Amino acid sequence: MTRNKFMTAEAAVGLIKDGDTVALVGGGGGLMEATHTFRAVSRRFLSTGYPRNLNVVHALGIGDKKSEGMNHFAHEGLVKRVIGGHWVWSPKMQEMARDDKIEAYVLPSGCVMQLYREIGGKRPGLFSHVGLGTFVDPRHQGGKMNSAAREDLVEVVTIGGQELLWYKSFPINVAIIRGSFGDPDGNISLDQEAANVDVYAAALAAHNSGGIVIAQVRTAVDLNSLPARSVRVPGAIVDAVVVDPDQRMSYDLPYDPLISGERRGPVIIDPPEPLNVRTLIARRAYQELKDGDVINFGVGIGEGVAKMVAERGEVGRYYQTIEHGTYGGALLVGLLFGFARSASAMIDGPSQFDFYAGGGLDTAFLGFGELDAVGDVNVSKLGGLTVGPGGFMDIAQNAKKVVFCGTFDAKGGKVAIGDGKLSIHSHGSVRKLVSKVEQITYSGRQALKRGHEAVFVTERAVFRLTDEGLRLDEVAPGIDVRRDILDRMDFAPLMPRDPKVMDQAIFAD
Missing domain, CATH: 3.40.1080.10 (Glutaconate Coenzyme A-transferase)
Structure with missing residues (x-):
């Protein structure tokens, strides 16, 4: 059987239905963001009025604090609910939350990534001590950030005498992820990306919820040409591959093998800041x-x-x-926070947050x-x-x-x-x-x-x-x-x- 999962961004986002829960992957500054596909969602809505009333979930902040990232979803009617770990990268979405035009929730980024994994495993949710005593604790606000947010997404439970928060599972209908290379079968490599973040966890959650996975890549390759060790998301759980030859590592950075971890080099040090x-x-x-x-x-x-x-x-x-899953190297700052040159290791985001949650x-x-x-x-x-x-x-x-x-x-x-x-x-x-x-x-x-x-x-x-x-x-x-x-x-x-x-x-x- 010959498969070909390549399709245009317009065809791929046409698979998204009204009311779907959509998991987005990315980080500030364009890190791991499927920008080309995000723009296609916005264009489709503005031209047709569909899809409507989406529930959007994202672990990290996504955008440029101007028009990219989550800003493409910040249209009245397109989004009904947002569960986000970090919002500052999208001023438009912040304004919609402030004005009660959406149901706004905030959950810790690590818990969102780990919750994807629990959803993918068909478990009832994530049980964690993270968030106890904070605004995520339902004895405070339960992660609700405005009056439009009324559903209880988190409960306090006691297991084995230990008080924990229960972050409840819910189905993911669509995951929009990104990689470097994709083949006709849907195998996705992240070899030229700056981090792994929650790419696999989000895809797993969508596939095992009976949903679809849309993967954007920069380069299409032939079937069986990707080394197995390079494939971070197997074709078995990918439904559509969108190719964007103009895809960049960040909004401003086309590609740097020192940042993708393919090579190591000398640490480039910026001039010292003046005394302030x-x-x-x-x-x-x-x-x-x-x-x-x-x-x-x-x-x-x-x-x-x-x-x-x-x-x-x-x-x-x-x-x-860095919480994105990176160890070592020279950390970049500002809009490139989350990127590192000459890193020593890159692991998946949920595993990095396991390390943090365990006191590492x-x-x-x-x-x-x-x-x-x-x-x-x-x-x-x-x-x-x-x-x-x-x-x-x-x-x-x-x-x-x-x-x-x-x-x-x-x-x-x-x-x-x-x-x-x-x-x-x-x-x-x-x-x-x-x-x-x-x-x-x-x-x-x-x-x-x-x-x-x-x-x-x-x-x-x-x-x-x-x-x-x-x-x-x-x-x-x-x-x-x-x-x-x-x-x-x-x-x-x-x-x-x-x-x-x-x-x-x-x-x-």
């Missing part, structure tokens, strides 16, 4: 590293620590990981939006806008130590750095150390319960989480503790009689 608030926070956070640590860097100021490690030629001192990380460097007296952190809903945690929750809740990196306040603050000290010229108009966070993305109580360490590094102070609450441990040289710290917080931290002064070298050019 982000730099000095990264310098202080860097001091929390220990040789041999297995570490993770989050987007934002945490990237600055990764850059510092590369600049100092210390990549080999630690085991670097020693130290994680993450950002924070809000922080309160009990050590609760909010990064998932800020100013009423749905942001989502991405992999933050899976990582922060399970790392043995989390170093939260962020400015003390936001919007309009001006400081001077140099001569071994910090001077505050004007304070930001938005306080980040608040009496109670708007939404709990990281639970200080859960961290203490699990015996984990939390350090909060800002440009003017360092705090640590204790059983009694948040403690002010260090202050920047040149700072007035009362005027610049205590009077700019909504709560009084614990503090020693004489807090330690931060290392002056951090504040020197």
